[in-house]
Amino acid sequence: MTYATPIALAALTLSLAATAAPPKIGGAPNAALDARIATLAAAEQAKVVAWRRDLHEHPELGNEETRTAQLIATQLKSLGLEVHTGVGRTGVVGILKGGKPGRVVALRADMDGLPLTETTGLAFASTVKSTYLGQPVGVMHACGHDTHVAMLLGAAEVLSQVQKDLPGTVKFIFQPAEEGSLPGVVGGAKLMVQEGVLENPKVDAIFGLHIWASAPVGQLQYRPQGEMASSDRFTVKVIGKGSHGAKPWSSVDPVVTAAEIITALQTIVSRQLDLTQDAAVVTVGTVQAGVRYNIIPPDATLSGTIRAFSPKTQEQIWAAIKRTANGIAAANGATAEVGIEPYVPVTYNDPALTARMLPTMQRTAGASNVVEIKATTGAEDFAFYQEKVPGLFVFLGGMTPGTDPSTVADHHTAGFRVDESAFPLGVKTLATLAADYLTGK
Known part of the structure; x- marks a missing residue:
């Protein structure tokens, strides 16, 4: 600290400052x-x-x-x-x-x-x-x-x-x-x-x-x-056609379709994002389908979390989840309803x-x-x-x-x-x- 004052005054000021505060x-x-x-x-x-x-x-x-x-x-x-x-x-x-x-x-x-x-x-x-x-x-x-x-x-x-x-x-x-x-x-x-x-x-x-x-x-x-x-929730509801478990050919099996979607979602981060630029996570945390072991249910629902460090990566993942779920569902004769709920930035x-x-x-x-x-x-x-x-x-x-x-x-x-x-x-x-x-x- 410098002062535009004579040297003696500066020394006195510094001394008082040191003792006072x-x-x-x-x-x-x-x-x-x-x-x-x-x-x-x-x-x-x-x-x-x-x-x-x-x-x-x-x-x-x-x-x-x-x-x-x-x-x-x-x-x-x-x-x-x-x-x-x-x-x-x-x-x-x-x-x-x-x-x-x-x-x-x-x-x-x-x-x-x-x-x-x-x-x-x-x-x-x-x-x-x-x-x-x-x-x-x-x-x-x-x-x-x-x-x-x-x-x-x-x-x-x-x-x-x-x-x-x-x-x-x-x-x-x-x-x-x-x-x-x-x-x-x-x-x-x-x-x-x-x-x-x-x-x-x-x-x-x-x-x-x-x-x-x-x-x-x-x-x-x-x-x-x-x-x-950031953290977002996503849900995918796969709508198929139920049947007796002994006659799967009569169904459009939403459980098998959901399983394919779950596996494919894991490639979004590993194969579709530039991980040298940004980290990201897509995790499926819940899978719900059916009530009995020998009944193929009419639908199945999965949900999970998305983590990212930039809005650009968030948007890429949202689009990829929708594209993946809808494409696999269509390939199996089913339909998919995809919901994405932004949670925190x-x-x-x-x-x-x-x-x-x-x-x-x-x-x-x-x-x-x-x-x-x-x-x-x-x-x-x-x-x-x-x-x-x-x-x-x-x-x-x-x-x-x-x-x-x-x-x-x-x-x-x-x-x-x-x-x-x-x-x-x-x-x-x-x-x-x-x-x-x-x-x-």
Whole structure:
């Protein structure tokens, strides 16, 4: 820094500045606030674990998170926050106004569980039963959303205790249905955005955090720009002609036709896309046909997911699925009805915001523990917030150090579990990102 002043005055100015206010690193708050947030975050661990275990034992499917929402709202109200419920059906929003005017930053956690029967053997494992798409299912927090809610509640407690030192407002967004609503139903982040969750007060930036079972505890992972893929649903209904299973020549067999379509869909990525330019995935996840072993049914339906990192690739895949399904169905004397439902866009971390907050993450976790990763074909509806305001989405390590990642149960599986010692860093990261953004220049 240079000054257009005499040397003596410059020296005095520098001396006073050094004693009055430590220099900010990457928009960091003053050292005292930074230290207090770290201390408060560590002190939240017992509460965060208790909240997490309660939520884990009582998971709820998307748009059904009424018990979860009540727990969240009760806690936020106890902190004196302005609380709004029923946002995006079952979402909860808490607003913390700092002691000084300033910008508005949002922190988001998702709340919903998945239709899986848990096999972890944990003392607080879920035994909840429900129905999904007309089928009886277990319900489980198999993607860590219970931990996200608990850590964001912890961050709310931390920030409420330094409220007078914050120049601006923190908006805590607890979102339902990240895993998706029922087919044809708008929900999750998309619905919350439509209902104005980023307005009144208008959000300037948003941060989100996701625990990651195969990354070691103590690590933060991020990627500038495209971090996670877009995700679309597709369905193919094959309409044929039913018959007795002993007389297949009397049928137009939709099961055999659907099987051919499933096999052919696997060539879209491997043979029709330039994989040197863009990655993509086409996966068939469900096949439904018939009710009895010796009856060829009149129709069969399959559904799956599409992942891509650009709109161009998305459009290529959509066209290829339609062309493949219709062509194979016609060749077998059947017809196909193809439906494609865009779900979420690419999770895109704003490059300027990411660069600005990287020193915050490095200071919070230690520079060697902040890792830039390759893009992942997983998807996140956090992307809908990022379409409206600059956003940064980071991953928090949840694997016990020294564990072989290949032995860890994956997200969305019945054995999914995480190490609870990850939580203090998660709470500290959320609180520090918010504080640094508000106090930074």
